[in-house]
Amino acid sequence: MERCVGGDMHPSYRILMGPGPSNVHYRVYQAMSNPVIGYLDPQILACMDEIREMLRNVFQTKNQATLAISATGSSGMETSYVNFVEPGDVVVIGVNGFFADRMTQVAARCGANVIRVEEEWGKRIEPEKMIKALKEHPEARICGLVHGETSTGVRQPLEEIGAYCKRTDTLLVVDAVTTLGGYDVKVDEWGIDVCYGSSQKCLSVPPGLSPITVSSKAMDVLRSRTTKVQSFYLDLILLEKYWGEERVYHHTAPVSMFYAMREGLRIVFEEGLEARFRRHEMLGDRLKMELEGLGFKLFAQEGYRLSMLTSVVLPERVDDAKIRSRLLNEYNIEVGGGLGWLKGKIWRVGLMGEACRVRNIHCLMGALGEILS
Amino acid sequence: MERCVGGDMHPSYRILMGPGPSNVHYRVYQAMSNPVIGYLDPQILACMDEIREMLRNVFQTKNQATLAISATGSSGMETSYVNFVEPGDVVVIGVNGFFADRMTQVAARCGANVIRVEEEWGKRIEPEKMIKALKEHPEARICGLVHGETSTGVRQPLEEIGAYCKRTDTLLVVDAVTTLGGYDVKVDEWGIDVCYGSSQKCLSVPPGLSPITVSSKAMDVLRSRTTKVQSFYLDLILLEKYWGEERVYHHTAPVSMFYAMREGLRIVFEEGLEARFRRHEMLGDRLKMELEGLGFKLFAQEGYRLSMLTSVVLPERVDDAKIRSRLLNEYNIEVGGGLGWLKGKIWRVGLMGEACRVRNIHCLMGALGEILS
Numbered sequence: 001m002e003r004c005v006g007g008d009m010h011p012s013y014r015i016l017m018g019p020g021p022s023n024v025h026y027r028v029y030q031a032m033s034n035p036v037i038g039y040l041d042p043q044i045l046a047c048m049d050e051i052r053e054m055l056r057n058v059f060q061t062k063n064q065a066t067l068a069i070s071a072t073g074s075s076g077m078e079t080s081y082v083n084f085v086e087p088g089d090v091v092v093i094g095v096n097g098f099f100a101d102r103m104t105q106v107a108a109r110c111g112a113n114v115i116r117v118e119e120e121w122g123k124r125i126e127p128e129k130m131i132k133a134l135k136e137h138p139e140a141r142i143c144g145l146v147h148g149e150t151s152t153g154v155r156q157p158l159e160e161i162g163a164y165c166k167r168t169d170t171l172l173v174v175d176a177v178t179t180l181g182g183y184d185v186k187v188d189e190w191g192i193d194v195c196y197g198s199s200q201k202c203l204s205v206p207p208g209l210s211p212i213t214v215s216s217k218a219m220d221v222l223r224s225r226t227t228k229v230q231s232f233y234l235d236l237i238l239l240e241k242y243w244g245e246e247r248v249y250h251h252t253a254p255v256s257m258f259y260a261m262r263e264g265l266r267i268v269f270e271e272g273l274e275a276r277f278r279r280h281e282m283l284g285d286r287l288k289m290e291l292e293g294l295g296f297k298l299f300a301q302e303g304y305r306l307s308m309l310t311s312v313v314l315p316e317r318v319d320d321a322k323i324r325s326r327l328l329n330e331y332n333i334e335v336g337g338g339l340g341w342l343k344g345k346i347w348r349v350g351l352m353g354e355a356c357r358v359r360n361i362h363c364l365m366g367a368l369g370e371i372l373s
Numbered sequence: 374m375e376r377c378v379g380g381d382m383h384p385s386y387r388i389l390m391g392p393g394p395s396n397v398h399y400r401v402y403q404a405m406s407n408p409v410i411g412y413l414d415p416q417i418l419a420c421m422d423e424i425r426e427m428l429r430n431v432f433q434t435k436n437q438a439t440l441a442i443s444a445t446g447s448s449g450m451e452t453s454y455v456n457f458v459e460p461g462d463v464v465v466i467g468v469n470g471f472f473a474d475r476m477t478q479v480a481a482r483c484g485a486n487v488i489r490v491e492e493e494w495g496k497r498i499e500p501e502k503m504i505k506a507l508k509e510h511p512e513a514r515i516c517g518l519v520h521g522e523t524s525t526g527v528r529q530p531l532e533e534i535g536a537y538c539k540r541t542d543t544l545l546v547v548d549a550v551t552t553l554g555g556y557d558v559k560v561d562e563w564g565i566d567v568c569y570g571s572s573q574k575c576l577s578v579p580p581g582l583s584p585i586t587v588s589s590k591a592m593d594v595l596r597s598r599t600t601k602v603q604s605f606y607l608d609l610i611l612l613e614k615y616w617g618e619e620r621v622y623h624h625t626a627p628v629s630m631f632y633a634m635r636e637g638l639r640i641v642f643e644e645g646l647e648a649r650f651r652r653h654e655m656l657g658d659r660l661k662m663e664l665e666g667l668g669f670k671l672f673a674q675e676g677y678r679l680s681m682l683t684s685v686v687l688p689e690r691v692d693d694a695k696i697r698s699r700l701l702n703e704y705n706i707e708v709g710g711g712l713g714w715l716k717g718k719i720w721r722v723g724l725m726g727e728a729c730r731v732r733n734i735h736c737l738m739g740a741l742g743e744i745l746s
Binding site: 005006009010011012013014016018020021023024029030031032033034035036037038039041043044047050053054070071072073074075077078082102105106108109110198200206207208228229230231232233249250251252253254255256257259260262263265266269328334339 | 378379382383384385386387389391393394396397402403404405406407408409410411412414416417420423426427443444445446447448450451455475478479481482483571573579580581601602603604605606622623624625626627628629630632633635636638639642701707712
């Protein structure tokens, strides 16, 4: 029965231009090979304090409750709903893509009464439409939106909706999994109450952590719950007791991933947020132009296109699976296919974090030129 | 507002003799610095297949549904309850320590009606007592037990209870977070239906994954649920669709941790399970003898002491916080303090995986000899 499987593993060095993960800086790999230490070691607690401070900067917030969930981006979504929804609560969710739809599923599993504000995939949800739904449901506990919809490449404007929610008891929950670190996510200025991201996209850290920040308005709601949070692992009050000054054991922290996150964030701030956002914007525009030149059509609504993820409709002559597989196997380039009903119809081409480099655009265009010629 | 925090991080090289994490083999760090690839890349899918096969070996099971949850050991506990408990279900849990008590909290958050079978901390639960409670509650959906109670150093015998559960509709859920990879965990032979472990103890992989295996009896219960699993992230049917042949996207896999797990498991099987268990047994006995020689008293019940985690009552002259802090800061040795009401009263000294070496016993004894002389 017993046997050792396989030889040494030597994964290929891919250019990661899919929907994430993105390429990782060598300094981050080096940080991960630092020796593991205990979850209450003063050195790991200091590392966590530094992560918190840098995460506040990247979320552009002063929120005390800012930390990294010890699981991947999807757990950030789940954390946002299990903590703030009690059974029967109304939540209003803008649904214009795969991940927004997943939000409704996650909310429903918390016993929420979900009001869907539907929009065509590929379009942003008009703020007025969202606000109208919120006015019809003043009792709503949560207004949920996806800032960068990874399934469609659409960027959702948040300012107006945030300003509205600020004047009500409704909490604005925002999925910034794709945008965090690559585009402005102004948590405080826009009035976002709960915002979560991922390690593996524009922050260029391996997948495994989900940064999250929570406003004091939301923490008050959490503290006044009458029922227990249904997840022990994602209970923000318990997590905050570990990340905060009390240092109460909650779970064994994923130490190596913390090392990675700290180093990844340091690289972000060495470049500076503004410069980083500009780089994503400029190269995103460049990629869109080049793909249009090859006959791809841009899928997302003009004016609301993500810089770090470009969605394109495949020309007739491009066979989705075949060409993506050739890009991967012959050129070591990953691009993403469509999710849900968009499978086979669109590609999702990422330019995230370390992978957002002009040389990667050149590699992709060169490869596509050869394959499609 | 924006600033880069701290310089390069250089954590100390600790000898990890606490309750976990344990020390990590340099090959595992090397594996983690392999380049990140996409979550549907054929190379990561092959890696996951190899992890599955080796995990089946370490769990000593033929269960198809065997995988690693993308979060730390506590998430394995939560996965075991959210999937198999529906609101109102009776679960019978043997409670003789901190983690068994946590099981009751996790179960209660799933809406379970929890029956506690109490035992003094430091003692194993008598199988007859557990079986008596199960006979009184034939409707019980789950019987929950902790195989190696990390808070007390007690090993729970499972054979008789497993044999009983096999003849009923009750599922036996076992926490093997501490024992997996360091002691026999005979999932099939003992009749365990759901068994979870952790990456960071006797497997000597950094914290961040929780291996889990599920019997076909338990999968049938899962498929016949009338309500949705309350966690999307930990939904085993969705996870199995990603880990199994369908390869349906569920979340972005923590690729670097998968590399680490694969390499850690290979090292386990290069040594062989039997040899590894013997090493933990022999050195565990040695450590107990040496600590007794220094005036520490063994806390756990004779005959039911864990090999990989030794709990000792502090002699009068030993100041818990002061001595542990000197061990850490002057000798770079971590030992664990007591949890819950045992804080300040006992130590938990681990010998797990790579940290289970005679030289570590020598280091600890040398240091204690100097400090206490």
